[in-house]
Amino acid sequence: MNNLTYGNGGRGILAGGAAHVDILHNTAYGNMRSKGLRDSCGGSQDCNMFGEIAAEGPDMSIFNNIAVAEYTHTLSIKTYPYWSDVIGADLSQKVVYGNNLNYGGWGIEDNGTIGSNAGNNISQDPLLAAPGLNADSDFHLTQDSPAINKGSAENSVPLDFDGFARPIGILPDIGAYEAMSDTAKTVNPANGHSYQRFSSPLTWSEAKTACAALGGYLATVTSPEEQKYVTSKGANAWLGATDEVQEGAWKWITGETWNYANWSAGEPNDGCGGQDYLQIYPGGTWDDHGGPGCFKDITLPYICEWNGSSSAPWLPAMYQFLLKGK
Ligand SMILES: [Ca+2]
Ligand SMILES: [Ca+2]
Ligand SMILES: [Ca+2]
Known part of the structure; x- marks a missing residue:
């Protein structure tokens, strides 16, 4: 789960040898670079288990993976219900695919047995940020990627390759990375307030100013x-x-009473010479981060809040100076 694999001589991911195999949220790109290995297939799709993602076993779940094959005669995703010959019965019926994105190569090859959730497989360019075979290649999704919000929620894992909580948006994104696009501005029915997460990293002070410029404020969490x-x-x-x-x-920047907190274990620790600003971790717990210590200039995405569903300024005049004062 959450593997990134590229430029290997052989398969990107090979899983097997177990009674149950889950292959979820991986991004495999440009593997199978060994010409000898490719040629050993003789150009045949029947070549066992050669592909960007390959799996064997009687019970496999293969969801939310991106597989980009550079060579036309390798498969993006290949499964081989090898054990069905040994164990007998039609165990290969338990191979379940869904919500995978494959591009290049021969596509997804299922060895003739696809599970009931076979839908939603996509064959399109995933529009990765800077795919390649270098150390600085970037396999994050770009804003227009067809992988965004196309994953299966039932077959997902809560954190992405970077440790960000998924999903951002309605459904998880396919592949190892959750796209860091801005979330939609949505209304919390419990209090009527609107919230939006912005992905462009800013310092805490810059983020505070940015939310104020939009007529809102850096989100406060009071219950x-x-x-x-x-x-x-x-x-x-x-x-x-x-x-x-x-x-x-x-203190909350709005002046709301500080009577609820959700600190992560060991926080706030005012670490590394001093940390004075609140961040939310994946899973929702809190940490103090930023300056004045060694993280003085650290930048993060940020969440704005509005006291209503419109973007009109809401703060009474007596509080406006607080937003402008920093
Ligand atoms: Ca609030
Ligand atoms: Ca502090
Ligand atoms: Ca801290």
Whole structure:
């Protein structure tokens, strides 16, 4: 799960030898580079288990994977219900595919047995950021990728390759990375407030200014219900609280009462010479991060909140100076 594999001589991912195999949220690109290995197939699709992603076994779930094959006579995803010969019965019926994206090569080869959730496989260019075989190649999804919001929620895992919480948006993205596009601005029915996560990383102060410029404020989380909703917007993002005025005295930038907290274990630790700004981790727990210590200039995505479903400014005049004052 959540593997990134590219430029290998052989298969990108090979899983097998177990009674049950899950292959979820992987990105495999340009593997099978060994010409000898490819030629050993004799150009035949029947060549066992050669592909970007290959799996054997009687019970396999293969979901939410991106497989890009550079060579026309290798398969993007290949399964081989090898054990069915040994164990007998029609165990190959348990091979279940869905929500995979394949591009190049021969596509997905199922050895004749596809499970009931076979739908939603996509054969399109995944529009990766900078795919290639170099150390600085980038396999994140670009904004127009057909992989975005096309994964299977039932066959997903909660964190992506970078440790970001998925899904961002309605459904998980296919592949190892959840796209860091801005989330849609949505209304929390519990309090009528609107929330949006912005992916362009800023310092905490810049993020605070950016939300204010949109007529909102860096999100404040003052109840378990609001915590749950904000967590659904994505993580690794700034929230609107700080203890920069007095160490350990955390305050919401809106002046709301500090009577709820969801700190991660061991936080706030004011680590690395001093951390005074609130961030939300994957899973929703909190951490103090940023300056004045060694993370002084750290930038993160951020979540804005609006006290209503419109983007009109809401703060009474007496609070406006607080937003402008920094
Ligand atoms: Ca709030
Ligand atoms: Ca602090
Ligand atoms: Ca910390």
